[in-house]
Amino acid sequence: MSAPKLETISADRLMSEQLPVPKSVIPGLLPTGLTLLAGRPKLGKTWLGLNVSIAAAEGSSVLGREAGVAGDVLHLALEDGPRRLQDRLRVILNGRPAPSRLAFATSCPTLRAGGDQAIREWAASVPDPRLIVVDVFQRIRAKGEQNTRLYADDYAAALPLKDIADKFSCAVVAIVHARKGDAADDPLDAVSATTGLTGAADHILILDRSRDGVALYGRGRDVAEFDLALKFDPHRGQWLTLGDKAEVGRSDTRNAILAVLRDAAEPLGPTEIAKRAGLDQGVVKKRLADMTAAGEAVKLSRGLYATTVTSVPTVTSVPPSLSSGRDEKECDGGLKVTEETEVTDIGEDAARCPKQAQHRTRERRRKVPA
Known part of the structure; x- marks a missing residue:
């Protein structure tokens, strides 16, 4: 039996190839490939998944971004029954017709028990499979083999969905849970799994809540890193973007400091400003330096500050x-x-x-x- 040979391609030939540009379901947010959407329970992952599915099926907008071209969407709502799913859609659609290219399933076998094949058959049956949402991935994830390492098990569990995304040039969003606690070193550490799961995916989305509000962090192979501040509108069932998290947070902090200085009867030091504004003292010191440079505040003697608009x-x-x-x-x-x-x-x-x-x-x- 002859040894297998590698199929190689030279760099100059590779550069001469006319390769198709990867499609993007939601430009700047959701390219084709496997995406993990992680978030803590009851934070709003399901609503976000529905927002994305409807936008992709309608060719409408989500989080301030236009989907552009409508396509066929499969949404596996594995934690919702028909009644709850209908209620959610009624809120989101707000009287407009439901998109005919959006298909739902409220049950699906695990990937090894026929779920993989069932999803592939749906993708092959529609003209333009654009998006597949799995809410939640744990419901169709195959059980790991005994005596296998956790990393290898997580990596292998995600491969069927990764293969589907690659074969049909579509986006697959697998919704997973995030672990408790802050991911201090890397936002991807919030995913409740080993790095095998995040390593198998092409892109990662992290929906998280902190004392500054809710944010959506994204990183991937075909999308620039972003961190968006979000707000949920319960009357419309829509997640709305407020802008870049750093910019929104900076504006909120500055406004809080300015409000304290305006209301104060005399100039204040950073400690007192932080106390009255409910902010971290270190953050206040850094922001005061920026505000002084920008002319929004003036530093007086003994480390006291006043606002130039008071x-x-x-x-x-x-x-x-x-x-x-x-x-x-x-x-x-x-x-x-x-x-x-x-x-x-x-x-x-x-x-x-x-x-x-x-x-x-x-x-x-x-x-x-x-």
Whole structure:
């Protein structure tokens, strides 16, 4: 018996090949291939799966992204009966017709007991299989062999769905559970399995909730890494994107700090700001530095901060010889604060006269002539 030979291709020939561009069911979110969607129980994975299935079958949008071309979709709702599934669809569709290219099944054999073949037969029977959603993967996952390693078992369990995605050039989304606790080192560690499962998949989506809200993290072979802040609308049954998680979190933190500084009767230090805003002190210190550089806040003496949009007296640079006869208080460096000035910006000069910068007044002011 002759030894098997490898089929090889040279680099120059490979580069000359005209290969098809991989399709994307939801551009920037869900390319073709096997995707794991992980999340903790009752967080909303099922709703998200339905949102994606309907968008792919209609060619509509989900999470702010257009599916574009409608296709055939198989959704295995293995934890929902027909009644609950109908109720969910009624909320999402909100009176519009149900997509005819979306097919549901509420039961399916395990992959080794005929489930693999049943899914393949469906894909072969429709004109354009675009998406297959398995909710949840555990229901059709084949039981592992005895004495096999967990990594090998997880990897092997995902291969049938991976093969289906490759054969039919479609997307397969397997919904799995996430483990409790924070994945401090890598978001993919949240998947309740070994790295064998995540290693077999082409793409990973992690739906997670923290004190900052709900976010969807994504990473994969054919999609750029993203981390989106989400919000669920229970009246529409829709997950909505608020934008990039870092940007949304930064805006929320800045707004919280600004609100505290606006309401304060005097400039505050980072510790007190963090306490009043309910934020981490380290986060507040870093954000204050950014806000100071951006001109949203000014740092006074002794580590105290005020916001440049708070109504406090303006410190105006005037010649020391200027005498207006009004209520003025002189600071070092020839700076004067007048009770007749309307303040919308403290400015850098406030750091040289912090006591006057702390003074507040609600009377109407007039600008001092320079």
